[in-house]
Amino acid sequence: MSENITHTAVTDDCARLARHSSTICSPVKEVLGEHLEIARLGGVTRAGGRHVLSLLQRYREAWHGRQEGDLLAEKLAFVLGWLCHRAADLQMKPIFHAVDGDCPRDPTDCSVYHDVFLFRKVYGAGQYGPYVPDSLDVTAASSAATRAVQTTEVEGALRSLWQRALVGLHTFIPDEDDVDGWLERVFKMRQQFYVDIRRYAEAFANPEPDKVQRFLTDVHFYRDADPLIRLARSIQDGAPDTTIDLQAAVEVAASQSQYAQALRRGVIYLQAASDFFKRRIDEETFKDRLERGKQGVA
Numbered sequence: 235m236s237e238n239i240t241h242t243a244v245t246d247d248c249a250r251l252a253r254h255s256s257t258i259c260s261p262v263k264e265v266l267g268e269h270l271e272i273a274r275l276g277g278v279t280r281a282g283g284r285h286v287l288s289l290l291q292r293y294r295e296a297w298h299g300r301q302e303g304d305l306l307a308e309k310l311a312f313v314l315g316w317l318c319h320r321a322a323d324l325q326m327k328p329i330f331h332a333v334d335g336d337c338p339r340d341p342t343d344c345s346v347y348h349d350v351f352l353f354r355k356v357y358g359a360g361q362y363g364p365y366v367p368d369s370l371d372v373t374a375a376s377s378a379a380t381r382a383v384q385t386t387e388v389e390g391a392l393r394s395l396w397q398r399a400l401v402g403l404h405t406f407i408p409d410e411d412d413v414d415g416w417l418e419r420v421f422k423m424r425q426q427f428y429v430d431i432r433r434y435a436e437a438f439a440n441p442e443p444d445k446v447q448r449f450l451t452d453v454h455f456y457r458d459a460d461p462l463i464r465l466a467r468s469i470q471d472g473a474p475d476t477t478i479d480l481q482a483a484v485e486v487a488a489s490q491s492q493y494a495q496a497l498r499r500g501v502i503y504l505q506a507a508s509d510f511f512k513r514r515i516d517e518e519t520f521k522d523r524l525e526r527g528k529q530g531v532a
């Protein structure tokens with residue numbers, strides 16, 4: 235999907251900050267540490283907001299009686315990733331509309347430049363997982379093996395296999411009273427491959443100065459000096475900056491770079507999930523802390 239790298243970066247950094255927190259409960263910390271890959275899947279999955287509350291309620295009730303094989307920890311990690319997805323969307327989508335709303339392509343150029351920037355800044359141009367250095371090398375020219383194949387043809391084959399795998403994860407019960415409508419809904423929900431990775435590769439290899447200015451500099455997308463970002467990077471490097479208080483960093487991030495604000499939202503949402511999970515807040519308070527009704531548009 236579009237914004238894959240931005241959503242994943244926000245999920246990874248929010249997981250780092252949550253595990254560093256002294257107020258987020260142990261179950262949330264544990265699943266974000268042990269099942270980060272699952273949280274990342276939630277971080278790039280759409281439409282999670284409508285299910286988060288009911289699923290958290292279900293997992294909260296079953297948590298102490300969980301058994302091996304029920305995948306309760308993995309499911310909780312996925313829902314927490316959904317919250318990070320919401321944080322990224324609410325922060326970034328208004329930027330796309332404001333500075334690149336007339337872009338005829340989907341995703342917008344602004345979105346592409348955000349992803350490419352974070353690929354470098356957070357993932358060291360592929361030195362850190364889940365990405366690899368060839369992630370934005372559309373020709374895979376650095377690999378002797380891949381130079382011997384037609385990458386376009388291989389991409390088509392892999393896309394078909396991926397679609398079949400997604401279909402295999404679902405149970406389709408035909409609606410015998412409305413077969414045409416059922417088929418229409420199946421086709422509508424089919425994964426569409428509309429993201430052209432070549433645009434990302436070009437922005438990575440040959441960024442256009444005017445787009446860098448418009449989409450990154452002018453909107454104050456990322457600032458190394460923001461305390462919340464500094465703390466996330468220091469945790470990633472294995473040496474948490476003990477001079478930075480997480481709560482104070484969250485508070486000041488409200489007026490800092492766009493990425494710091496996205497992390498602020500994500501940490502607040504994860505704290506709300508923790509408080510709800512431990513019955514410190516009720517449903518209405520939880521919804522309020524997730525900014526109920528707020529949409530990620532200008």
